[in-house]
Amino acid sequence: MECNKVTFASTCLAYSLLVTSANAQTNQQAYSEEFYSSSPTIQKQQFSKQNQVQAEAQEGIITFSEFATNTYITDQYADKGIIFSGDTPFITSDSANPTTPVLSGYPRFNGAIEGHFVDPADPSRTLTVNTFALDAGYFDDLSSTAISWYNENGELLGKRFDSIYGIERFEISGENIASFRIAIETEERAGFAIDNVWFNQAQSLFNFEFETDKVYQKRGAKVSNTFTVYFRDLVAKSGGALEDICSQHSFIVQDSNQQLPGECSVDAAKKAFKVDFTLNNAPYVLKDASMSICLAEQCEVIKDLNNLSVYGTSFNVDQHGYAFKNGGWSDAMLADGGIACWVLAISP
Structure with missing residues (x-):
């Protein structure tokens, strides 16, 4: 019989991904001066660094200002409990989002983005969450883009479409959520990106x-x-x-x-x-x-x-x-x- 490792860790906790304002100022200097937009109606506006810094100051938020724009993102946040994949996600500016920079799939604002929850101490091991949230958009078309979430076996647990114009906050709750995927399913005129990702990782009681x-x-x-x-x-x-x-x-x-x-x-x-x-x-x-x-x-x-x-x-x-x-x-x-x-x- 082939033996797979069974791991039990301690207590339920929410991971804090706090970024200091000093880091925020350093990263702001690295932002690209090129401007892109996930909305055809909002083009090349100066994004609000003040709003972006406020988002970084919230406990437990991944804002994607932790790395420079044009950085491809995979396991850089593994020590925080999540690995990103999908259509080659990367950090980009988005003048339609007040907390830019954001994470986009490839092509820009059109690729799918996936997140897989892992053990920060051992990223090869999947952990599940009870709640996760993220901002997505800018949505110019309703019911164009869907976020789906799955258990450890890859079985679909739930699915939700965008329901408002602009930037929408998705808050997903349930048991044994191991991953999510967000992708355009019909037509979204200028695409979407995600930002301000948060999750509460429910670990085992057993040590x-x-x-x-x-x-x-x-x-x-x-x-x-x-x-x-x-x-x-x-x-x-x-x-x-x-x-x-x-x-x-x-x-x-x-x-x-x-x-x-x-x-x-x-x-x-x-x-x-x-x-x-x-x-x-x-x-x-x-x-x-x-x-x-x-x-x-x-x-x-x-x-x-x-x-x-x-x-x-x-x-x-x-x-x-x-x-x-x-x-x-x-x-x-x-x-x-x-x-x-x-x-x-x-x-x-």
Whole structure:
């Protein structure tokens, strides 16, 4: 089984992307003297540096004044929790936007822009947000441009079109938002750009990092409705005791019909732990289940352990000696001292 890293970090927080006025003054000097506009009705007007500085002073806002105009933007804001992509986004001036400079896709004011939320400490790892917001426009045509947002699997969670002329503030809320994309879908006469991006990154309550090792029934088990999930490479990110993974947390597996508590034990020397489960109720089947780690009443699914299925029986192999496999009895006697033959599967 291929093991994907499962990371749990601490507390929910909003990332502050505060830019000092000193930096703002430095960046203003780097602004291009060329003027562009995302509206055919607003051309080559001097943009308001005063408004732009006020936007920078707001806590938690990415204003795109942090870099010079004509800078292509990808992972420069990864340490803030977001990576930009799409149609080669870059910073440009926009005389139609009072807080210029802005971020535009390519061609200027016509390309799509995507944002992917990441762990600032490990940008290779996706994190989700509950809320994000941005300014977009200048819109000269209604319902021309759509912003869509997605979960970690790339599944569409929601979509919204521009609804006012000019610069519109989009504020999006929901669970497990991992990315967004904004793009022109019909006709927008002079295009659009985005500015003043903000998000609240909801991190896990759990302060441990580990990898799934295997799911296994010990040889010699006398009852075939028990199984164990093993984990390895256990790390307490805050420097706490590895034993806390079991002493402070609980584990459950759950399918559509039942929820099973597990018994956790840790081997700190090996940086590993295991969780034992027992199917107690007929028909002793666990199908397409998930496994979660819990702290008090709050639980989080262990994401690389999906569609766990177990088909067991409650017979005692010492007494009965028959195997139960694929939902039906076999005629074969167990010849190796009592190994319960049952089916356990995990979908990738």
